[in-house]
Amino acid sequence: MTMNRRDFMKVSTGASGSLVLALSLPGCASVQTGFEPETGEWTPDVWLELNKQDEITFTLARVEMGQGTYTGLTTLIAEELDVDPARIQVKFAPVAPEYRNPFIGLQLTGGSTSVASSWQPLREAGASARLMLVMAAARVWGVDANNCRTDNGRVLHPNGVDSLRYGQLVELADKEVIRGDVPLKPRSEWKYIGKQAGKLDARAKATGTAVYGIDVELPGMVYAVMTRSPRYGGRAQSFNRDEILAMAGVQAAFITERGVAVVAGSYWKARKAQQAVRVEWDFSEALDTTVDEVFEGYRKAASEDPGEQERSEGGVDEAISKAGRVVEAEYEQPYLAHAPMEPMNATAWYHDGGMEIWAPTQAPDLGRIAACRNSDLSPDDVTVHTTFLGGGFGRRLTQDYIEEAAAVAYELKVPVKLIWSREEDMRHGFWRPAMLHRMTASLDGADLTGWDHQIVGPQVLDWYVRNAAPAQYPWAPKFLYNTLGKVGLMVEGLATPKDVSAIEGAIGYPYQVPNVSVRHTHTDPGVPITWWRSVGYSHNGFAVETFMDELAHEAGQDPLEFRRKLLAREPRHARVLERAAELAQWGTSLPEGRARGIALFQSFGTYVAQVVEAGIENGEIRVYKVTASVDCGQVVNPRIVEDQISGGILFGLTAALFGEITFNKGEVQQSNFHDYRLLQMHQVPEVVVDIVDSDEAPTGVGEPGVPPVIPALGNALFALTGKRQRRLPLAA
Amino acid sequence: MAFSLTVNGNRHTVDVDSDTPLLWVIRDELGLKGTKFGCGAGLCGACTVHVNGQPARSCSTAIELVDGAEITTIEGLSEGGNLHPLQQAWISEGVPQCGYCQSGQIMTAAHLLANNPSPSRDDIVAAMTGNLCRCGTYARIVAAVESVAGSVGHYQPGQEGA
Ligand code: FES
Ligand code: FES
Numbered sequence: 001m002t003m004n005r006r007d008f009m010k011v012s013t014g015a016s017g018s019l020v021l022a023l024s025l026p027g028c029a030s031v032q033t034g035f036e037p038e039t040g041e042w043t044p045d046v047w048l049e050l051n052k053q054d055e056i057t058f059t060l061a062r063v064e065m066g067q068g069t070y071t072g073l074t075t076l077i078a079e080e081l082d083v084d085p086a087r088i089q090v091k092f093a094p095v096a097p098e099y100r101n102p103f104i105g106l107q108l109t110g111g112s113t114s115v116a117s118s119w120q121p122l123r124e125a126g127a128s129a130r131l132m133l134v135m136a137a138a139r140v141w142g143v144d145a146n147n148c149r150t151d152n153g154r155v156l157h158p159n160g161v162d163s164l165r166y167g168q169l170v171e172l173a174d175k176e177v178i179r180g181d182v183p184l185k186p187r188s189e190w191k192y193i194g195k196q197a198g199k200l201d202a203r204a205k206a207t208g209t210a211v212y213g214i215d216v217e218l219p220g221m222v223y224a225v226m227t228r229s230p231r232y233g234g235r236a237q238s239f240n241r242d243e244i245l246a247m248a249g250v251q252a253a254f255i256t257e258r259g260v261a262v263v264a265g266s267y268w269k270a271r272k273a274q275q276a277v278r279v280e281w282d283f284s285e286a287l288d289t290t291v292d293e294v295f296e297g298y299r300k301a302a303s304e305d306p307g308e309q310e311r312s313e314g315g316v317d318e319a320i321s322k323a324g325r326v327v328e329a330e331y332e333q334p335y336l337a338h339a340p341m342e343p344m345n346a347t348a349w350y351h352d353g354g355m356e357i358w359a360p361t362q363a364p365d366l367g368r369i370a371a372c373r374n375s376d377l378s379p380d381d382v383t384v385h386t387t388f389l390g391g392g393f394g395r396r397l398t399q400d401y402i403e404e405a406a407a408v409a410y411e412l413k414v415p416v417k418l419i420w421s422r423e424e425d426m427r428h429g430f431w432r433p434a435m436l437h438r439m440t441a442s443l444d445g446a447d448l449t450g451w452d453h454q455i456v457g458p459q460v461l462d463w464y465v466r467n468a469a470p471a472q473y474p475w476a477p478k479f480l481y482n483t484l485g486k487v488g489l490m491v492e493g494l495a496t497p498k499d500v501s502a503i504e505g506a507i508g509y510p511y512q513v514p515n516v517s518v519r520h521t522h523t524d525p526g527v528p529i530t531w532w533r534s535v536g537y538s539h540n541g542f543a544v545e546t547f548m549d550e551l552a553h554e555a556g557q558d559p560l561e562f563r564r565k566l567l568a569r570e571p572r573h574a575r576v577l578e579r580a581a582e583l584a585q586w587g588t589s590l591p592e593g594r595a596r597g598i599a600l601f602q603s604f605g606t607y608v609a610q611v612v613e614a615g616i617e618n619g620e621i622r623v624y625k626v627t628a629s630v631d632c633g634q635v636v637n638p639r640i641v642e643d644q645i646s647g648g649i650l651f652g653l654t655a656a657l658f659g660e661i662t663f664n665k666g667e668v669q670q671s672n673f674h675d676y677r678l679l680q681m682h683q684v685p686e687v688v689v690d691i692v693d694s695d696e697a698p699t700g701v702g703e704p705g706v707p708p709v710i711p712a713l714g715n716a717l718f719a720l721t722g723k724r725q726r727r728l729p730l731a732a
Numbered sequence: 733m734a735f736s737l738t739v740n741g742n743r744h745t746v747d748v749d750s751d752t753p754l755l756w757v758i759r760d761e762l763g764l765k766g767t768k769f770g771c772g773a774g775l776c777g778a779c780t781v782h783v784n785g786q787p788a789r790s791c792s793t794a795i796e797l798v799d800g801a802e803i804t805t806i807e808g809l810s811e812g813g814n815l816h817p818l819q820q821a822w823i824s825e826g827v828p829q830c831g832y833c834q835s836g837q838i839m840t841a842a843h844l845l846a847n848n849p850s851p852s853r854d855d856i857v858a859a860m861t862g863n864l865c866r867c868g869t870y871a872r873i874v875a876a877v878e879s880v881a882g883s884v885g886h887y888q889p890g891q892e893g894a
Binding site for chain 1: 748749751752753756759760761763764765766767768769770771772773775776778805806807809810815819822823826827828829830831832833834835838857858860861862863864865866867868869870871872873874
């Protein structure tokens with residue numbers, strides 16, 4: 001084995017002489033990487049293997065949930081290796097410490113980081129492998145490696161006649177040592193990056209052969225369903241066990257930490273038996289909230305506690321007290337469900353002292369912890385196999401469904417598949433938090449002189465750290481898990497990154513205003529929450545960009561013009577704003593009954609401006625067109641960028657038009673797609689996605705389409721009706 | 733109880749409760765996992781199959797109602813190794829994101845084209861609007877259907893009298 005390419009790549013010989021490159025993706029300074037300089041310990045993140053049969057395998061440490069990771073990362077390797085991406089087989093990595101995501105420090109896919117964090121090292125890996133193959137060929141031929149070229153999996157002799165397949169060279173190549181940096185292709189020579197490449201997984205998904213979590217099948221497998229407390233935090237005390245066990249096909253029924261499990265030989269038998277389950281619940285610690293009380297609580301907290309100062313420039317209080325005009329507004333956003341198309345599910349098998357899990361999860365590291373939570377196993381005893389995900393959107397970062405399947409499997413010692421119904425998925429979620437925003441601004445004539453933004457509500461990490469902390473401290477004994485979670489919270493910023501989930505997007509307020517204050521009043525009503533596609537940006541985008549629109553109106557200015565003049569120092573913001581406005585023909589007249597709204601928001605490093613054209617028909621909001629201009633740095637696969645941005649737009653529109661989860665005495669009142677509606681095909685607007693040509697490093701695209709569309713739609717409705725809506729979902 | 737049905741041209745007999753949804757028979761008794769469970773209530777279309785040539789929500793179709801029927805699932809569209817033109821279009825248009833809804837989308841589109849080989853855009857939207865896609869692939873679905881509209885006259889789904 002040769003250490004190569006600084007310290008983040010290793011070359012070795014795999015089974016039957018294949019060439020294996022193992023690399024660890026370097027993280028940003030504050031987060032651990034695979035290499036520990038003090039100890040010299042080294043763990044790779046990603047494996048690239050080329051064998052003698054010309055088969056190329058890329059083992060992927062990210063999961064695929066529809067955001068194009070599979071295609072995007074493979075394209076990066078393929079480009080520098082100089083092979084068609086379609087020839088590379090991708091495998092999902094089973095969970096192991098070496099598959100950690102460098103920006104986050106755990107193996108999870110979220111935060112739009114996949115392409116951003118892998119951009120450089122994957123290209124370097126591909127380039128290194130290619131260079132070693134070229135050097136090996138040059139040695140065979142006795143020619144100068146600099147004169148050899150490659151073409152789709154072959155090294156070409158300078159004589160223009162001879163060539164060798166990569167497969168013929170792999171056994172020789174691992175002896176080659178590269179000194180110095182590996183040159184990467186200049187942009188002008190890219191064949192695959194930035195081209196309209198297809199999606200590598202499209203065939204499997206169009207023929208029904210892609211294996212999702214729910215499709216996992218094991219010999220002797222049984223089916224489990226779980227009856228959970230209708231109110232979060234309730235615990236099952238007893239149930240009509242004898243009656244259930246006597247039912248046809250029922251194999252087991254028992255109480256778990258999560259509720260009452262019923263197991264049968266088929267899913268339907270388990271479901272039918274579940275209907276007869278009668279549980280005595282202990283509700284002493286259960287959620288008792290009604291949604292109106294949440295907002296009452298927020299208002300009270302907002303008035304009593306000015307909140308943590310998260311950003312401060314100039315003197316906002318003074319600016320406001322001296323201002324010619326003060327504008328105030330309060331915005332409310334509801335709880336939202338993720339509702340991915342594949343309901344939560346997991347398959348677990350406890351055998352030979354270890355637990356195997358198959359699951360559609362965004363965070364297999366955490367899945368290991370969840371799987372051993374209710375047993376004497378430790379995370380090292382758990383293997384998690386990830387599958388395709390039928391959508392994630394943040395929901396599958398929380399591993400409750402794995403915990404359940406594992407708890408049942410631990411009892412039964414046969415393979416168990418546990419599937420949630422859609423109703424269970426809707427009612428036992430972890431939500432995008434409901435939030436309240438209080439905004440105050442001062443205007444001097446048409447000039448915005450002060451901006452005060454008070455964000456009121458919970459933050460996600462409080463709910464997450466209990467689950468995540470043990471994975472960050474893999475050496476910690478299990479009895480410390482709960483303590484670790486608490487410690488993680490106490491030393492926020494040190495043991496865990498600062499939680500910006502409530503304030504992100506608000507602290508990045510881009511407009512040039514002399515006096516700016518952003519505050520967070522932290523209050524948590526106890527409703528379970530988690531990350532939801534675009535997280536804090538999703539609610540801050542609505543508050544900031546709606547308020548900007550209100551201020552433009554108060555200042556008697558066009559909303560585009562009002563923003564533009566405050567962006568002199570923000571060229572990337574300004575550029576997408578101009579382009580979206582121009583493409584949407586901002587300012588030109590529209591047919592009767594239609595109006596436009598505009599919004600601009602940066603999230604996950606990506607700049608997005610959107611213009612929405614909307615109207616009201618037969619008492620329903622109609623969205624006719626959305627024009628988006630996007631700056632996400634270098635583009636790996638434009639089609640995927642387009643899909644992710646337009647998918648984000650529809651996700652945001654769904655929230656703006658329909659999205660609302662409500663609670664009554666702790667119980668969720670929605671249950672399925674009839675009362676938690678998703679946008680349907682006949683409601684879909686024309687979507688235009690304009691991608692800015694850029695040389696900057698690539699940034700995420702899975703989420704940034706979501707935030708601007710919500711205020712842009714609200715602003716269009718205001719332009720149409722003159723009535724400002726300050727709570728979501730919007731009403732016709 | 734025993735029921736018999738022909739799925740993708742193959743006859744099967746299954747012994748299940750008479751109220752078992754066709755979806756779970758197809759998936760778990762016959763092992764054809766391409767048909768998906770999304771809502772269990774006829775609201776999303778992920779479970780769409782053809783029953784005697786008509787699109788049906790298999791999650792809400794009890795097995796006793798389809799005893800003896802001819803069923804086509806996503807696996808049956810591409811029998812003999814040849815992809816259905818719609819599947820080909822799905823690949824070249826790069827329609828799927830997470831992909832979970834797409835079997836149902838394709839089955840709905842296949843029925844539309846079998847009956848109306850040259851649908852207008854409005855026809856397509858009207859036929860497809862009950863199939864939800866949380867990832868928002870609708871525009872690419874329309875484009876994919878349009879790309880084969882008019883060219884699938886030769887196609888007859890296996891064993892169907894559509
Ligand atoms: S699963 Fe059958 S319509 Fe949704
Ligand atoms: S592609 Fe994900 S639900 Fe349609």
